[in-house]
Amino acid sequence: MGELRDKVCVITGGAGSIGCETARLFLEEGGRVVLVDLREADLQRAAHSLGAADLVCVAADVSRAEDTQRYLDQAVAAFGKIDVLFSNAGNAGVIAPIAEYPDDVFDSVYAVHVKGAYHACKHGLPRMNDGGSIIITSSVAAFRGDEGVYAYITAKHAQIGLMRCVAKEAAHRRIRVNTLHPGPVDNAFQAGIENSLGTIVGRDATQLFNELIPLGRHATPREIARSALYLASSQSSFTTGSTLRVDGGMSV
Ligand SMILES: NC(=O)c1ccc[n+]([C@@H]2O[C@H](COP(=O)([O-])OP(=O)(O)OC[C@H]3O[C@@H](n4cnc5c(N)ncnc54)[C@H](O)[C@@H]3O)[C@@H](O)[C@H]2O)c1
Numbered sequence: 001m002g003e004l005r006d007k008v009c010v011i012t013g014g015a016g017s018i019g020c021e022t023a024r025l026f027l028e029e030g031g032r033v034v035l036v037d038l039r040e041a042d043l044q045r046a047a048h049s050l051g052a053a054d055l056v057c058v059a060a061d062v063s064r065a066e067d068t069q070r071y072l073d074q075a076v077a078a079f080g081k082i083d084v085l086f087s088n089a090g091n092a093g094v095i096a097p098i099a100e101y102p103d104d105v106f107d108s109v110y111a112v113h114v115k116g117a118y119h120a121c122k123h124g125l126p127r128m129n130d131g132g133s134i135i136i137t138s139s140v141a142a143f144r145g146d147e148g149v150y151a152y153i154t155a156k157h158a159q160i161g162l163m164r165c166v167a168k169e170a171a172h173r174r175i176r177v178n179t180l181h182p183g184p185v186d187n188a189f190q191a192g193i194e195n196s197l198g199t200i201v202g203r204d205a206t207q208l209f210n211e212l213i214p215l216g217r218h219a220t221p222r223e224i225a226r227s228a229l230y231l232a233s234s235q236s237s238f239t240t241g242s243t244l245r246v247d248g249g250m251s252v
Contacts, residue, residue, distance in 0.1 A: 001028065001029060001030070002029060002030045003029040003030070003229060003232075003233040003234075003235065004026055004029040004030050004031035004083075004084070004229070004232060004233060005029070005030035005031075006030060006031075006032065007026075007030070007031045007032065007083040007084055007232070008031075008032050008034070008075060008076075008079040008080055008081065008082050008083050008084070008129075009023075009026045009031040009032065009033050009034070009082075009083065009084040009085075009086065009232065010033075010034045010036065010071070010072070010075045010082055010084070010085050010086065010124070011023050011026070011033060011034065011035055011036065011086045011088060012036040012037070012062050012071075012086065012087055012088050012089040012116065012120065013036075013037060013062075013088040013089030013090055013137070014033075014034075014035030014036050014037050014043070014046060014057075014088075015035060015037035015038075015039070015042035015043045015045065015046040016037065016088075016089075016090075016189065017185065017187035017188065017189060017221045018088060018137065018182070018185065018187070018221050018224045018225065018228075019035070019037070019046075019086070019088050019089070020035075020046045020049065020050070020221075021221035021222055021224070021225040022086060022088070022224070022225040022228045022229070023035055023046070023050055023055070024050055024225070025222070025225040025226065025228075025229050026084070026228075026229065026232065027050060027052045027054060027055065029229060029233070031054070031084070031232075032054040032055075032078075032079045033050075033052070033054060033055050033056075034055075034056045034057075034058060034071070034074070034075040034078065034079070035047065035055065035056070035057045035058070036057075036058050036059075036060050036062065036071045036089070037057075037059065037060075037089070038059065038060075038061060039059060040057070040059045043057035043058075043059060044057065054079075056074065056075065056078045056079070058070070058071040058074045058075070062087070062089045062112060062115075062116035062119065062120065063108075063111035063112050063115050063116050063119070064119075065119050065122075065123070068116075068119035068120060068122075068123050068124075069123050072120075072123050072124055072127050073127075075127075076127050081127060081128060081129045082124060082127050082128045082129065082132065083128065083129050083131075083132045083133070084132060084133050084134075084135070084232040085120055085121075085124045085128065085132070085133070085134045085135070086135045086137070086228060086232070087116060087117040087120040087121070087134070087135070087136045087137065088135075088136075088137040088228075089112055089113075089116055090112060090113055090137065090189070091108065091109055091112045091113075092109075092152060092189060092192060092193050093105050093106070093108070093109040093149070093150075093151035093152045094151075094196070095148040095149055095193075095196050095197060095200060096148055096150075097147075097148065098150060101150045101151070105151055106150065106151040106154075108151075109151035109152055109155050110151060110154070110155050110158075112155075113152075113155035113156065113158070113159060114155050114158045114159060114162065117136045117159050117162055117163075118162055120134070120136075121134060121162065121166045121177070125166070125169075125170060125175065128173075128175060130173040130174050130175065131173075131174045131175065132175045132176075133175070133176045133177075133178075133231055133232050133233075133236070134163075134166065134170070134175065134176070134177040134178075135178055135179075135180055135228055135231045135232060136159050136162070136163050136177075136178075136179045136180070137179075137180050137182070137228075138156045138159045138160060138163075138179040138180065138181050138243070139152075139156040139181055139182060139183075140181055140182065140183040140184075140245065140247040140250050140251050141153045141156040141157075142156040142157050142159065142160055142179070142181055142243070143181070143245075143251040144251065148200070159179055160179055160243060163177050163178065163179045163241070163243075164241055167240045167241035168241070170240075171240060176231070176236065176237075176239060176240035177240055177241065178231050178236075178239060178240060178241070178242045178243070178244060179242075179243050179244070180224070180227055180228060180231060180244050180246065181243055181244060181245045181246060181247060181251070182219055182224045182227075182246050182247060183213055183218070183219055183245075183246065183247025183248050183250040183251075184209045184213065184218045184219070184247075184250075185218055185219045185220070185221060185224060186217075186218040186219065186220055186221075187221055190218065191206075193205075194206050194209065206218070209250075212250055213247070213248040213249060213250045214248060214249030214250070214252065215248030215249055216248070217248065218248075219246060219247075219248065223246060224246055227244055227246045230244075231244060
């Protein structure tokens with residue numbers, strides 16, 4: 001308890017599974033949390049489930065620069081300068097052969113994961129306290145290629161390049177920048193991907209993934225949140241520019 005006492009923590013995708021569970025853990029650890037997500041109703045549902053006083057919600061689209069500045073400004077207005085910036089919002093895209101891959105889906109997936117993280121770093125750094133932490137949720141998908149998953153896998157790879165550059169620029173302020181790489185998580189986001197994939201491969205994709213994961217199962221959202229806490233807190237004080245895999249060995 002108390003790993004993030006009075007730390008100001010911004011979490012994008014905060015109404016979703018990993019974001020909301022991370023908010024729960026950060027609040028338990030004494031953090032002041034700003035949840036960012038697309039829809040006000042989803043944010044209110046998440047806030048209700050968290051039931052915390054030290055919580056502010058901002059509806060914003062992370063792929064838009066002006067929305068990013070607004071959610072960051074609201075965070076600073078509510079709690080002061082930011083200590084932990086968790087760029088975690090994501091969308092899955094579709095699975096399709098390259099020649100048929102829809103351009104609008106590619107653009108939208110890239111906009112959320114890559115532009116979203118870029119805007120967060122660009123506008124977030126000037127609003128952060130020295131000694132803070134930026135965490136970008138990438139994926140096990142950053143370490144492999146799978147046919148058909150063109151937008152998501154490309155975007156998840158690109159986040160590492162962004163992270164490495166920002167880690168170097170931010171180091172003189174002792175701000176650490178890392179990517180977090182979950183494997184398949186037992187939640188609705190992954191279930192949606194597995195439903196689409198199951199239709200394409202003609203078998204239960206949840207089981208298929210479990211066979212690909214040496215530890216033999218999906219992660220819980222709490223396991224991902226605990227890794228985010230490690231990167232957010234001083235427990236990882238000498239870790240920057242790293243790619244933390246929380247994937248049960250799937251990328252080995
Ligand atoms: N679920 C998994 O198995 C898994 C595995 C590896 C990586 N990830 C990554 O983890 C992150 C969180 O995913 P999750 O599993 O919690 O899924 P989720 O769908 O529960 O949460 C994602 C959240 O991001 C929000 N979002 C999407 N586009 C947005 C935008 N433009 N602006 C603001 N918010 C937006 C959604 O509304 C949603 O609440 C994503 O980046 C995802 O790619 C998930």
